[in-house]
Amino acid sequence: MSVEIDWMAFVSVFVAAFVGAVLIVGFYATGLRLLVRAGRIPVVTPAEFTDAITILSEKEIKRAEKHAAKAALKSPLSQAQKQLAFVGACACFALCGLAVLSGVLLIVFNH
Amino acid sequence: METAALIVVLVIALALFFDFTNGFHDTANAMATPIATGALKPKTAVLLAALLNLVGAFLSTEVAKTVSGGIVNEGDISHALLPSLIFAGLIGAITWNMLTWLLGLPSSSSHALFGGLIGATLVGVGTAGINFGVVLSKVVLPALIAPLTAGIIAFAATKIAYGITRRYDGKPDGRSGFRLGQIFTSSMVALAHGTNDAQKTMGVITLALITVGWQSGAHHEPQLWVIVACAFTIALGTYLGGWRIIRTLGKGLTDVKPAQGFSAESSTAATILASSALGFALSTTQVASGSVIGSGLGRRGSQVRWRTAGRIALGWLLTLPAAGAVGALAALMVVWLGTTGVLIDAILAVVIIVGLYLRSRRNEVTHANAMSDVADSGHAVEHPEVPPPTRRQTRIELVRAMARAERKADEAEKAGRRARKLKKNGGSEAEIKAARKAADRANRKLAEARTAAEEWEALSASRRARARLAEWDVSDEEAERREAQR
Numbered sequence: 001m002s003v004e005i006d007w008m009a010f011v012s013v014f015v016a017a018f019v020g021a022v023l024i025v026g027f028y029a030t031g032l033r034l035l036v037r038a039g040r041i042p043v044v045t046p047a048e049f050t051d052a053i054t055i056l057s058e059k060e061i062k063r064a065e066k067h068a069a070k071a072a073l074k075s076p077l078s079q080a081q082k083q084l085a086f087v088g089a090c091a092c093f094a095l096c097g098l099a100v101l102s103g104v105l106l107i108v109f110n111h
Numbered sequence: 112m113e114t115a116a117l118i119v120v121l122v123i124a125l126a127l128f129f130d131f132t133n134g135f136h137d138t139a140n141a142m143a144t145p146i147a148t149g150a151l152k153p154k155t156a157v158l159l160a161a162l163l164n165l166v167g168a169f170l171s172t173e174v175a176k177t178v179s180g181g182i183v184n185e186g187d188i189s190h191a192l193l194p195s196l197i198f199a200g201l202i203g204a205i206t207w208n209m210l211t212w213l214l215g216l217p218s219s220s221s222h223a224l225f226g227g228l229i230g231a232t233l234v235g236v237g238t239a240g241i242n243f244g245v246v247l248s249k250v251v252l253p254a255l256i257a258p259l260t261a262g263i264i265a266f267a268a269t270k271i272a273y274g275i276t277r278r279y280d281g282k283p284d285g286r287s288g289f290r291l292g293q294i295f296t297s298s299m300v301a302l303a304h305g306t307n308d309a310q311k312t313m314g315v316i317t318l319a320l321i322t323v324g325w326q327s328g329a330h331h332e333p334q335l336w337v338i339v340a341c342a343f344t345i346a347l348g349t350y351l352g353g354w355r356i357i358r359t360l361g362k363g364l365t366d367v368k369p370a371q372g373f374s375a376e377s378s379t380a381a382t383i384l385a386s387s388a389l390g391f392a393l394s395t396t397q398v399a400s401g402s403v404i405g406s407g408l409g410r411r412g413s414q415v416r417w418r419t420a421g422r423i424a425l426g427w428l429l430t431l432p433a434a435g436a437v438g439a440l441a442a443l444m445v446v447w448l449g450t451t452g453v454l455i456d457a458i459l460a461v462v463i464i465v466g467l468y469l470r471s472r473r474n475e476v477t478h479a480n481a482m483s484d485v486a487d488s489g490h491a492v493e494h495p496e497v498p499p500p501t502r503r504q505t506r507i508e509l510v511r512a513m514a515r516a517e518r519k520a521d522e523a524e525k526a527g528r529r530a531r532k533l534k535k536n537g538g539s540e541a542e543i544k545a546a547r548k549a550a551d552r553a554n555r556k557l558a559e560a561r562t563a564a565e566e567w568e569a570l571s572a573s574r575r576a577r578a579r580l581a582e583w584d585v586s587d588e589e590a591e592r593r594e595a596q597r
Contacts, residue, residue, distance in 0.1 A: 005248045010256055013385045018264050020381035024296070025268040025374050029275035032288045036278075042288035044369075064283065071282040096292075100299060103381070107171050107306065107388045 031092030038085035041068035134348025144372035150293035161350035167305020168342030173390035178314020180331035181245035203227030203438025219394035230435030231442035258401030268374035269409025289369035296376035303383035375406035407492030509567035516560035523553035
């Protein structure tokens with residue numbers, strides 16, 4: 001009894017998943033970085049303080065917001081540079097969404 | 112024929128029940144990390160998971176085709192016997208699934224299903240009934256490779272997420288923005304879960320339909336009513352399972368940071384979706400666990416707790432043979448007693464399910480039985496409270512320490528010179544004493560700054576920083592020599 005295994009299928013899964021995840025994470029992280037450069041530092045507080053949240057307390061959030069506002073004021077970039085960074089951030093988030101969408105569409109059309 | 116039809120109806124009912132338990136058990140796979148990081152309110156998370164599981168079930172049927180048309184050689188098995196064997200296999204899967212759930216042992220619904228089917232077929236027909244090639248290439252190897260793949264991808268993604276957003280000037284890095292991103296990535300995991308797990312049940316039902324001739328064996332595509340029934344059942348299971356998580360409020364989850372959770376979920380979703388497209392029947396629990404461990408290791412200074420990791424891996428390895436053994440026992444009844452055996456199996460299944468359900472009602476819902484193995488696997492990685500510095504941070508700190516040491520050396524030299532000058536010019540005793548005290552203090556600070564600089568130097572991998580330090584040491588020695596000569 002010979003068993004044929006399609007090793008290339010495993011390689012395909014690895015490459016597709018790796019490229020997909022790296023693109024999504026890379027674009028999103030770059031978007032966040034550019035948003036910070038544009039002086040719009042996101043401070044996203046937990047939606048609900050469940051028992052699992054040990055990362056951020058209410059006091060820490062207020063401090064983080066204050067810190068972010070202060071850092072945004074001290075940005076060395078000009079207004080035009082900040083706007084460019086913001087546009088770049090939006091483009092990165094859009095590319096991230098596009099990567100997700102194309103992945104799902106690939107599966108639907110393969111089917 | 113009537114008996115076979117009755118058995119197929121029983122198979123469909125049991126398969127849908129299995130689908131429900133699968134959703135019930137696996138809600139936390141998608142929603143454990145966003146709840147842990149506070150990306151989503153638990154109620155919203157559960158509703159979103161249920162809806163996306165429903166949508167995901169309609170996206171692809173490749174996994175269903177693998178289950179219905181590859182694992183069991185249905186052409187070589189008597190059509191009167193096969194539905195009974197599938198029934199026995201499902202009993203094995205459900206019993207093992209519920210038992211591990213109650214005992215809080217790591218398990219996988221998918222492997223329980225395959226184990227049960229394989230065990231029952233081996234007892235009923237022998238090795239001829241199993242297509243070992245498909246089992247190896249589409250079930251066993253993906254089971255071993257997928258968690259590793261997800262772990263490697265999550266590790267790389269976490270490194271990228273932290274690397275891109277890292278700041279060296281101490282200003283806010285905006286990483287809490289990953290929390291918003293987690294809403295999308297966790298939704299993708301729920302969608303991916305629907306594309307893989309709901310289809311396993313579709314495959315089992317389709318296989319049963321083919322054996323009694325209610326569907327042509329020429330094509331293994333599940334019928335629309337099968338897809339709709341399985342999609343709604345897994346969505347309902349996910350929704351009801353999520354309420355247990357809400358009741359525990361995420362207790363027992365590991366410390367997951369938003370950037371880490373985002374990377375882990377991206378890796379899980381990408382791995383499952385890519386595998387679903389090629390028809391690999393994965394365990395979504397194992398893939399999500401692999402991602403959580405990989406992303407945990409992607410954080411600086413993390414270490415694996417091998418004991419916890421080993422316990423989880425052992426649970427995974429046990430699932431297939433254990434569910435197979437229970438399925439084989441149920442199949443023995445069918446082989447020995449025929450239709451009576453099926454009835455005994457059905458009664459036993461009802462007794463086991465009702466018994467376990469009542470037992471679960473008696474137990475208080477805690478993190479131990481509400482959170483999935485994914486949450487558990489987070490404990491397999493240990494994070495230091497303060498992560499070690501990166502190479503660049505080390506270099507920056509080294510330069511800072513060197514500059515501080517230089518400043519302190521200057522201060523010490525000035526204070527010493529002032530003390531000598533006062534002594535030479537006949538200053539008062541109190542003035543000389545104060546100047547000497549200042550020189551001693553400056554020398555102590557210099558020693559501290561040098562120690563700090565040496566420590567950073569030991570950590571630094573930068574040749575340039577080492578060279579600068581060596582240069583500074585030489586100039587310091589020269590200054591001391593000149594001082595001694597004077």
